[in-house]
Amino acid sequence: MSFSTQTKDELAHIYTEKRCCQLAELAALVRMDGTIYISSEHKVGLQVTTENAAVARKIFRLLKKVFALEPEIRVQRKTRLKKNNIYNVRLNPHPQMNSLLQELGILGEDGSILPGIKKSLVKKQCCRRCYLRGIFLGAGSVNSPEGNYHLEIITSNLEYAEDLARLINSYEGLQAKVSSRKNWHLVYLKESEQIVSFLNIIGAHQALLNFENVRIVKGMRNQVNRLVNCETANLNKTVNASLRQIENIKLIDDMIGIDKLSPRLRQIARLRLENPDTSLKELGEMMDPPVGKSGVNHRIRKIEELAEELRGRINTIKP
Ligand SMILES: [Zn+2]
Known part of the structure; x- marks a missing residue:
């Protein structure tokens, strides 16, 4: 009906x-x-x-x-x-x-x-x-x-x-x-x-209640969708950043070997390779001793800089 x-x-x-x-x-x-x-x-x-x-x-x-x-x-x-x-x-x-x-x-x-x-x-x-x-x-x-x-x-x-x-x-x-x-x-x-x-x-009080119920469920569904979309976007960002970091670490490993890195950088590089879909914050918590998000950021940036430098060398070798 x-x-x-x-x-x-x-x-x-x-x-x-x-x-x-x-x-x-x-x-x-x-x-x-x-x-x-x-x-x-x-x-x-x-x-x-x-x-x-x-x-x-x-x-x-x-x-x-x-x-x-x-x-x-x-x-x-x-x-x-x-x-x-x-x-x-x-x-x-x-x-x-x-x-x-x-x-x-x-x-x-x-x-x-x-x-x-x-x-x-x-x-x-x-x-x-x-x-x-x-x-x-x-x-x-x-x-x-x-x-x-x-x-x-x-x-x-x-x-x-x-x-x-x-x-x-x-x-x-x-x-x-x-x-x-x-x-x-x-x-x-x-x-x-x-x-x-x-x-x-x-x-029409019964109709009104039914109307309101559907309206509330609809509103909640929209809100959940918005949240899910938002989280998916964040997750994609994390994954993309992580892929970039792994690429950098692999490049460093190929050219000079991870073991040549300082202990602080080596630890984060290993953790990242083992946990590709973990956020930086969580990576920091896995470290021994734990490091805050800004500390992890700093190390990731160092790795990025090193990888960039190595890429520059490849380009000068291959004219
Ligand atoms: Zn009357």
Whole structure:
């Protein structure tokens, strides 16, 4: 199950007791997934469509609770092209349909379609959260935190998208943006912290915890990778330096013999040949008596100088 579906399943099972909040959530769901249809008797009916069974049950229950109506649920079984079942929650035409659609903020008082969000639905703090929950259930999706951080709500109406972004941004720290495609408008959040805040506002607490866990593991993994890369770089440096030192020592041995070196240099030269992948600090600790890192550095430099001098001689011999 995708992270988005998991989040919606969690949200679909949250029910509030207050009618104001139930109305707000239902209004958002109808706004996102609803269609007004005209019956054969030229009367207005309402149908709300979703692919999520738990969301369909929620719409059904909210319609019953808020308006004391008896909606119908119809299931369109999946076909070869469609992966999921489609659930249609239907309210057949009835005399109060107009006032119901006005209360839901679909129609204005003059009977025309309301472009933005009806203010009274989101006036109270409690309702605002429920409205956003309904919006997300109806038209939202959120990427798994394993991938890119992205949460979006899709709508076909630009004015509505801008109103929605304003509503989301009324919460501190949230900066939803609107992006328009051909006939679609996306209201989206990109930053992981903003997505976490949004999930918190709409009550997706389990999803929020899962999101945070993945985010922490991801952060730790990045940190470990950085450390490993850093250590590998240091190790490469040590190995390259060591190869150079061994080359110098072998050259000295070939030309004059290690035994001709002073005891201090001889000891370090032998230790280096026997321990090619040891750091200078560790080499110093192996010496008898032990020598600090700067002491070891000094001796290695002496060997380097001697080797350079010997190389110079080879070059003068071979014109
Ligand atoms: Zn409320």
